[in-house]
Amino acid sequence: MEQEAKSGLNSSHWASPVHARFRQRDQALLRLGESLVKEQGIVSFRFSELAPRAGCSAGTLYKHFNCKEDLLVAIFAKHVELLTERQPELMNADLNHAERWLAMHLYGAMAVAHTSWSLGFNALAGAEGIVDKVSDYRLQEMQMFVDQACSTAKRVVEAARIEGQLVSDDQEIEVAHATMVACQRGATTMINNPMIAQNLNFNQIHKLYDSLALITGTLNWRVGLLPESRDRVIKAVEEQLIALEQEHDLSAVF
Numbered sequence: 001m002e003q004e005a006k007s008g009l010n011s012s013h014w015a016s017p018v019h020a021r022f023r024q025r026d027q028a029l030l031r032l033g034e035s036l037v038k039e040q041g042i043v044s045f046r047f048s049e050l051a052p053r054a055g056c057s058a059g060t061l062y063k064h065f066n067c068k069e070d071l072l073v074a075i076f077a078k079h080v081e082l083l084t085e086r087q088p089e090l091m092n093a094d095l096n097h098a099e100r101w102l103a104m105h106l107y108g109a110m111a112v113a114h115t116s117w118s119l120g121f122n123a124l125a126g127a128e129g130i131v132d133k134v135s136d137y138r139l140q141e142m143q144m145f146v147d148q149a150c151s152t153a154k155r156v157v158e159a160a161r162i163e164g165q166l167v168s169d170d171q172e173i174e175v176a177h178a179t180m181v182a183c184q185r186g187a188t189t190m191i192n193n194p195m196i197a198q199n200l201n202f203n204q205i206h207k208l209y210d211s212l213a214l215i216t217g218t219l220n221w222r223v224g225l226l227p228e229s230r231d232r233v234i235k236a237v238e239e240q241l242i243a244l245e246q247e248h249d250l251s252a253v254f
Contacts, residue, residue, distance in 0.1 A: 026064050029054055030078055033071045047071065069133045077142040082248060083111055084145055086240040087152040093236040096229075097160035098221040102212050103233045104153040105180045109208055110237050112188040153177070160221070168219040179215050187211070205234060 032053050037045045047068035051061040065071045090103055131139065157173055160166035168176070187208050209230050216225060 022063075025054075025056070025060075029056075029061065029064050030071075030074055033065075034075050034078075037072070037075065042072065065138075066135050067133050069130055070135050070138050073134050073138045073142050077138065077145050079111075080142070080145040080149060082244060083108060084148050084152070085247075086244050087149065089243070090236060090240050091152060091156060093240075095232060095236055096221075096223045096226075097156065097163075097165045098216055098219075098224045099226075099229050099233050099236075101153065101156045101160070102180075102209070102216045102225070102229075103237050104156055105184045105212055106205070106209060106233060107237050107240065108149070109184050109187050110205055110234075111241055150181075165222045166219060167222070172219060176215055176219050180212060183211055183215060184208075206230060209234060 029050065033050055036050055036053065040046060045068065047065075048058070050071070051058045054061070065074065087104070087107070090107060091100060093100065093103065095103060154177070157166060157177070166173075213225050213230070
């Protein structure tokens with residue numbers, strides 16, 4: 001059955017018009033699966049209940065998802081894909097290069113403030129045996145969207161260097177970028193987390209901004225962050241998240 005799911009989700013399968021119904025059903029199962037996870041919790045949700053809710057057989061469900069972990073990765077990939085849609089708009093926002101680079105990293109965390117349940121899989125993914133259960137297709141799909149998000153942020157740095165607005169060397173930029181990502185991803189596990197909120201509370205976005213600003217300031221920008229940058233960056237990110245909600249009717253997601 002696992003092999004069936006993997007073989008049914010290759011690239012040629014998606015490209016063929018005769019499988020349009022399969023893709024439509026896949027998206028419908030994702031929406032229902034997302035509702036199920038929100039209702040029952042990311043750890044406790046019962047994967048077996050998805051087929052009855054969708055009005056399909058268990059065999060049909062397993063043609064799309066090998067297991068509950070497969071579904072979780074697919075939902076997470078969907079969220080990342082949606083976020084990447086607005087990245088070009090954020091990249092063209094009325095911000096200087098330093099502000100724009102910070103905004104790219106703040107963007108994901110601010111979205112997670114509304115979808116923190118899905119990022120619980122970030123922590124679960126490190127547990128032994130979790131990712132091993134996920135189909136190759138779903139892992140590749142997720143990696144593709146994550147890589148796309150990261151490459152857009154890197155293009156901000158490349159543009160700044162070409163225009164002479166950033167004079168840091170490759171190693172300095174690589175270290176700063178890795179530190180920014182680590183800070184952002186760490187913050188996503190803390191948002192709305194009652195177990196550590198009293199000691200490390202990133203629910204207030206300006207605190208995360210200040211942390212990312214410290215890292216951004218380690219690079220040699222011609223025009224760096226300004227006193228008014230925090231309000232400008234947070235506003236620009238909020239505008240893109242609102243536009244994303246409106247475009248995709250994501251009131252139930254974000």
